[in-house]
Amino acid sequence: MAKINEDLLKERKKCSFNTAELTHLLDGGKDKTLERHSREHFFLDDPELRSKIPLEYLSHKEKYEEAVRKSCILFRKVQELQEAGKGGIENFREILGGQLGSAILKDGNPLTLHYVMFIPTITGQGDFEQQAEWMHKAWTCSIIGTYAQTELGHGTFIRGLETTATYDPKTEEFVLNSPTLTSYKWWPGGLGHSANFAIVVAQLYTQGKCHGIHPFIVQLRDEETHMPMKGIKIGEIGCKLGMNSTNNGYLGFENYRIPRTNLLMKNNKDGTYVKSPSSKLTYGTMIFVRVVLVQDCASYMKKAVTIATRYSAVRHQSEMKPNCPEPQIIDYVTQQYKLFPYIAMSFAFQYSASWLWDIYNNVTGELESGQLENLPELHALACCLKAVGTADCAAGVETLRLACGGHGYMTASNLPSTYGLATAMCTYEGENTVLLLQTARYLIKIWQNKKNIQNLPTVRYLDNALFNNRSYEKSVSWILSALQQVAAAKIDLANKHINDRVRQGKAYEDAWNETSIELVAAADAHCRTFLLDIFNLTVNNFQSISPELKAVLTDLLELYAVHTAIRMTGDLLRFTNTIGKDVEALQLWLEELLAKIRPNAIGIVDSFDIRDEVLGSALGAYDGNVYERLFAEAQKSPLNHEPVNKSFGLYLKPFLKNNL
Numbered sequence: 001m002a003k004i005n006e007d008l009l010k011e012r013k014k015c016s017f018n019t020a021e022l023t024h025l026l027d028g029g030k031d032k033t034l035e036r037h038s039r040e041h042f043f044l045d046d047p048e049l050r051s052k053i054p055l056e057y058l059s060h061k062e063k064y065e066e067a068v069r070k071s072c073i074l075f076r077k078v079q080e081l082q083e084a085g086k087g088g089i090e091n092f093r094e095i096l097g098g099q100l101g102s103a104i105l106k107d108g109n110p111l112t113l114h115y116v117m118f119i120p121t122i123t124g125q126g127d128f129e130q131q132a133e134w135m136h137k138a139w140t141c142s143i144i145g146t147y148a149q150t151e152l153g154h155g156t157f158i159r160g161l162e163t164t165a166t167y168d169p170k171t172e173e174f175v176l177n178s179p180t181l182t183s184y185k186w187w188p189g190g191l192g193h194s195a196n197f198a199i200v201v202a203q204l205y206t207q208g209k210c211h212g213i214h215p216f217i218v219q220l221r222d223e224e225t226h227m228p229m230k231g232i233k234i235g236e237i238g239c240k241l242g243m244n245s246t247n248n249g250y251l252g253f254e255n256y257r258i259p260r261t262n263l264l265m266k267n268n269k270d271g272t273y274v275k276s277p278s279s280k281l282t283y284g285t286m287i288f289v290r291v292v293l294v295q296d297c298a299s300y301m302k303k304a305v306t307i308a309t310r311y312s313a314v315r316h317q318s319e320m321k322p323n324c325p326e327p328q329i330i331d332y333v334t335q336q337y338k339l340f341p342y343i344a345m346s347f348a349f350q351y352s353a354s355w356l357w358d359i360y361n362n363v364t365g366e367l368e369s370g371q372l373e374n375l376p377e378l379h380a381l382a383c384c385l386k387a388v389g390t391a392d393c394a395a396g397v398e399t400l401r402l403a404c405g406g407h408g409y410m411t412a413s414n415l416p417s418t419y420g421l422a423t424a425m426c427t428y429e430g431e432n433t434v435l436l437l438q439t440a441r442y443l444i445k446i447w448q449n450k451k452n453i454q455n456l457p458t459v460r461y462l463d464n465a466l467f468n469n470r471s472y473e474k475s476v477s478w479i480l481s482a483l484q485q486v487a488a489a490k491i492d493l494a495n496k497h498i499n500d501r502v503r504q505g506k507a508y509e510d511a512w513n514e515t516s517i518e519l520v521a522a523a524d525a526h527c528r529t530f531l532l533d534i535f536n537l538t539v540n541n542f543q544s545i546s547p548e549l550k551a552v553l554t555d556l557l558e559l560y561a562v563h564t565a566i567r568m569t570g571d572l573l574r575f576t577n578t579i580g581k582d583v584e585a586l587q588l589w590l591e592e593l594l595a596k597i598r599p600n601a602i603g604i605v606d607s608f609d610i611r612d613e614v615l616g617s618a619l620g621a622y623d624g625n626v627y628e629r630l631f632a633e634a635q636k637s638p639l640n641h642e643p644v645n646k647s648f649g650l651y652l653k654p655f656l657k658n659n660l
């Protein structure tokens with residue numbers, strides 16, 4: 001093993017707790033850590049899953065081809081795990097899109113949608129016979145599917161989708177058409193040249209009547225030749241900010257016929273079209289993906305903060321005191337402020353993601369038996385956690401990139417492509433503002449009718465939060481109650497403004513739109529109370545952990561709370577008893593916490609236990625040999641493979657001569 005950087009050695013000696021204990025706690029037990037290690041070994045130590053040339057130096061086409069090569073190996077290995085009974089759907093997400101997936105396919109996986117949306121939609125929306133027909137083919141990957149919902153003209157407003165599926169009773173088929181340019185499907189991952197099947201969301205017409213959007217299973221390409229089926233127009237949408245190997249595609253239909261039985265019918269009765277008990281059940285796959293995205297937020301944040309924190313311990317810059325050696329940049333308090341809140345945030349998102357996953361499983365279990373009461377609360381929670389999680393994650397990754405100075409700008413830091421993955425999450429699976437407005441819609445309803453509120457765990461606090469008169473205390477409990485008061489006050493105010501506008505004669509929808517900046521802010525505040533509440537509950541509930549670890553987790557919890565409070569200073573002053581002196585006290589508390597966390601910072605990110613292959617970064621490797629790695633990465637540039645490039649003879653030389 002390479003020599004470990006001296007600074008990192010010193011940092012690791014300073015750590016006050018046992019890093020393995022924290023690793024096991026984060027994984028959910030030592031056995032889970034070992035399981036993860038063996039999964040990582042299984043994938044990352046397979047030489048076939050490595051690329052010879054860094055992806056950045058490949059052409060768009062080569063990137064895609066390399067991604068398909070790796071995806072197929074990855075899928076084959078996933079199947080091996082499945083056969084050995086070692087993988088549930090949550091592991092697949094991690095393997096395909098989370099830390100492990102993004103280590104192997106840095107710029108996205110063209111086949112991910114098969115496991116992430118195609119299979120879950122068949123499970124969630126297909127009836128018994130349909131599952132029997134399709135699940136085996138899908139699980140064994142005899143077919144590869146994607147999820148084609150978004151069109152050129154509509155992504156958010158899915159009721160406005162234009163693709164039509166018209167029932168032909170004579171042949172018992174649906175005829176699919178794309179009547180306009182804007183009705184072309186646009187965006188689905190893997191649709192361009194990878195998938196041969198798709199879930200297509202289209203407006204269902206029978207007897208001249210439109211019954212709204214429904215999911216259909218559609219064959220796109222010949223299973224043998226992979227040629228597009230007759231009546232299918234298909235291609236890739238082109239280069240993007242990031243995720244350039246995901247092969248996002250477009251798709252148009254021209255009188256394309258599919259059997260009647262390809263309409264997914266779990267929520268309908270055998271063949272005869274009957275409207276489902278809730279039209280929102282067709283939106284189920286979107287909830288599922290939003291839930292898993294919150295886990296991805298925690299993963300990407302952990303990865304970025306590990307890179308930036310290790311680099312900050314190794315990097316020395318400037319003179320803090322005259323004639324003293326240049327300090328590690330991690331000793332600058334402004335640098336700590338860029339790093340440590342994101343360490344704390346990784347925990348906040350991991351704990352909330354895990355709660356959300358449990359709630360999701362409970363509610364989907366209830367849906368199976370026709371119980372729908374808890375769906376709105378789940379939907380509201382999933383929407384705001386997805387929105388706040390992805391927004392904080394993308395902003396966090398960018399802050400952490402900036403915290404690495406010039407070297408953070410190198411693709412070799414792996415921060416730019418991590419940002420590409422993180423910022424995409426702000427848009428896909430529901431654009432963030434739109435999702436916060438969905439949460440706001442639920443909150444306003446609850447605010448207007450609090451009758452049942454005590455049975456709703458995520459909003460129960462709204463019952464009396466408005467009337468909190470607690471004066472400042474240096475405690476998480478005070479911050480939580482202050483945030484709850486802020487959220488309640490914002491909901492109350494937004495509700496009042498909607499009502500005022502309606503009273504002035506405005507239509508409710510216009511009043512809503514005019515109040516929507518406040519509504520988004522209210523949903524955001526509500527989400528932040530949930531994140532802090534769950535972090536607090538989780539840390540308080542840890543029973544059998546060492547006092548040293550408990551102390552570190554408490555520091556992180558407090559930092560998360562104080563950082564959130566300071567970001568919301570204006571709201572605290574406006575809506576709670578907080579006064580200027582309290583804000584000053586919060587600021588001093590923040591600085592105290594940064595100092596407390598400083599000696600453990602490397603220990604905490606080490607506990608995330610992210611392998612170098614997953615970090616994929618010259619700046620973040622465990623050994624801290626930053627400069628050696630940057631130099632080695634530069635040697636991989638194809639420009640460095642010859643001392644003089646041909647452009648010299650072609651352009652530069654004649655140009656230099658002309659200037660003589």
Ligand SMILES: CC(C)(COP(=O)(O)OP(=O)(O)OC[C@H]1O[C@@H](n2cnc3c(N)ncnc32)[C@H](O)[C@@H]1OP(=O)(O)O)[C@@H](O)C(=O)NCCC(=O)NCCSC(=O)CCCC(=O)O
Nearest residue numbers: 149155156157158159189280283286287379428429430434
């Ligand atoms: C914005 C809305 C919610 C609007 O829908 P709408 O029918 O017009 O709704 P509305 O009239 O405003 O009524 C809302 C009503 O519908 C409920 N609702 C909305 N969504 C859900 C849900 N998922 N589950 C359960 N309930 C849901 C709301 O709570 C409202 O209920 P209410 O009327 O208040 O009782 C919806 O169209 C939507 O979700 N748009 C976002 C589209 C989206 O997420 N697309 C994802 C495409 S796939 C993708 O991006 C894959 C990337 C994956 C990857 O690469 O990994």
Ligand SMILES: Cc1cc2nc3c(=O)[nH]c(=O)nc-3n(C[C@H](O)[C@H](O)[C@H](O)COP(=O)(O)OP(=O)(O)OC[C@H]3O[C@@H](n4cnc5c(N)ncnc54)[C@H](O)[C@@H]3O)c2cc1C
Nearest residue numbers: 147148149150154155156187188189424428429430431433
């Ligand atoms: C990388 C990537 C992968 C994707 N993969 C898939 C896929 O596999 N399958 C698939 O079907 N789709 C996919 N999508 C599409 C994605 O789901 C949509 O882009 C997303 O839902 C947003 O919709 P939009 O593009 O129509 O944005 P728009 O809705 O046009 O948003 C533009 C702006 O309008 C605002 N806006 C829109 N409606 C409202 C409103 N009601 N109130 C207030 N403001 C509003 C938004 O806030 C935003 O600021 C993918 C997208 C990306 C970027």
